[in-house]
Amino acid sequence: MRAEWRGSKRKVFAIFGVMTRAKVLSLFPLATITAYWLGNQAVLFAVSVILPVILAIQAFIRPNESTENNRLGDALTDLPQPKILVDLLSHTLENKHKTGLNTACIVVDIDGFTKLNTSLGQARGNDVLKRISDRIVAAVREEDVVVRLENDCFAIALDPVYKVDLESTLSVVRHIQKSVHDPMNLAGSSIAISISSGYCLGSGSPENTGESLVQAAKNAMKEARRNGAGGIRGYSSDLSIRHKTRSILNDEVTEALKRGQIIPWFQPQISTLTGEVVGFEALARWLHPRRGILQAADFIPAIQSAGLFVQLGEMMLTQSLSAMQKWQDVGHPVDRVGINLSDQELCNPRLLEQINWELDRFGMSPDRLNFEVLETVLADPKDINISNNIRELAASGCNIDLDCFGTGHSSITSLRQFPIKRIKIDKSFVKNIHIERGQKNMMRAIMNLADQLDIQALADGAEDIEELKLLSEMGCEFVQGFCIARAMPADDALTWLTSYNEKLLRGKSVEKLAI
Secondary structure, eight states: OHHHHHHHHHHHHHHHHHHHHHHHHTTHHHHHHHHHHHSOHHHHHIIIIIHHHHHHHHHHHSOOHHHHHHHHOOTTTOOOOHHHHHHHHHHHHHHHHHHOOBOEEEEEEETTHHHHHHHHOHHHHHHHHHHHHHHHHHHSOTTSEEEEEETTEEEEEOOOBSOOOHHHHHHHHHHHHHHHHSOEEETTEEEOOOEEEEEEEGGGOSSSSHHHHHHHHHHHHHHHHHTOTTOEEEOOHHHHHHHHHHHHHHHHHHHHHHHTOEEEEEEEEEETTTOOEEEEEEEEEEEETTTEEEEHHHHHHHHHHHTOHHHHHHHHHHHHHHHHHHHHHTTOOOSEEEEEEOHHHHTOTTHHHHHHHHHHHHTOOGGGEEEEEEHHHHHSOSSHHHHHHHHHHHHHTOEEEEEEETSSSOHHHHHHHSOOOEEEEOHHHHTTTTTOHHHHHHHHHHHHHHHHTTOEEEEEOOOSHHHHHHHHHTTOOEEESTTTOOOBOHHHHHHHHHHHHHHHHTTOOHHHHHO
16 A cells, blocks of 8 residues: 555656646747747747647656655655655645644654664664664554654654544554564664654644644654653643743853853752851853843753753853852862763763863862762763763762762662762652651661761752751751752852851851751
8 A cells, every 4th residue: 555655646746747847838828929029930830839749748757856856755764755744734734624634743753863873883773764664654544644854753644534632643652652662673682762752733733834733743752852762742832932942042052151141159068967068069050131040950951952061061160169269268168069060071081181170270179079970870871981080080089979869760880880979869859858757768768878888968959947957867967958048159159158157156056057
């Protein structure tokens, strides 16, 4: 049936080529009159009879270039050109009020295909693409149209029917996902492939065009991909607003870094034993000229999209060391500043060299820096430089914190394999610890683990004085959270630090210091 469908499409394209030339033939009456006034009978005969016949024969023998491109389709997968899918969707949307038929578009993207292609090689990568395209085609109906939009991205236009609803579309998406997720045997090895999927019903398309429907489904797919591999998302107007906001931020973020609009703010970390400030965590903030203060979660996707993690990290390190030097010069030295390191930064083979250069520049020793690395990065380092850099940083005297501890899938393995100085217990384990028994038991278990492994523990996200008090009673040595102070600019951090140290000298308890 697929072969017959493609054959019928070729006939349609050939006819389309003739029709295109028919538009040219419509100008022949004018050409005939011109030949009559300017030429003789032979010229008139050639223009009015012979030339149209030649062009008509040529149209059947050799379709025009654009028609030929549409006919050939995708060279690797033998799928039709994307324009065919867009045109079919447009036709359905434009005529749905007459026909009563509607459609939906699904866009799927292979998770981690770039890294997979690099590890397998181009030839095997192409084989994977071909097999996945075959699986997608087999998973949908013969009347549905599948195309390859980009290298590892596919789109499916559902055949128009009278009722297209969320349930039926989701069923198709899940069937496609299941078909692709089945293990694939490649050169004697079994590999598992996952895809992120987005979809949009024709009735939900922002505009009544095929291009708009495909873009909406693509935006939904991108949202699914942001939330982890194998995700599914449907398009909504809220998603459209978020996508437009991200697109604007993507355009602005490079200039914002250059202009110094993105700077570190500092959140204090205290010792529950002495009440002293033992350090600050540097958190990126964007002082946006129109949207106000943006937290890191609002613009980190834009940083990632623009490939600016290295530049952001360099700025955070330089300004954090500058702030430490300033606090020290006025008599309020801070032992350490914590700085987050992304996997992109950890892949840099010159990372240690750059950090040492900055330390020398400000006259700081390596133990003044705590580098916070996400548990998920350590659980499965994709680049040998990641492991090497972590070990070299620790060997140089820098401190390594395992961030968001308890949320990854390989926490204990990371503690055994890497020189971790301290774990930062994720705020999800701290919230309501004074109310929920399960939370309290979980915290005790984590504290016991840290104690047995001789690793320090910092509880992140303490928002309530009762939480802080209980953490102190349980022996959690370090705490960070809103009940102590929120993140603030360097100058405000100095003011807060001065006031806090004065309270500490007056002998106030940890709980009262936090008020």
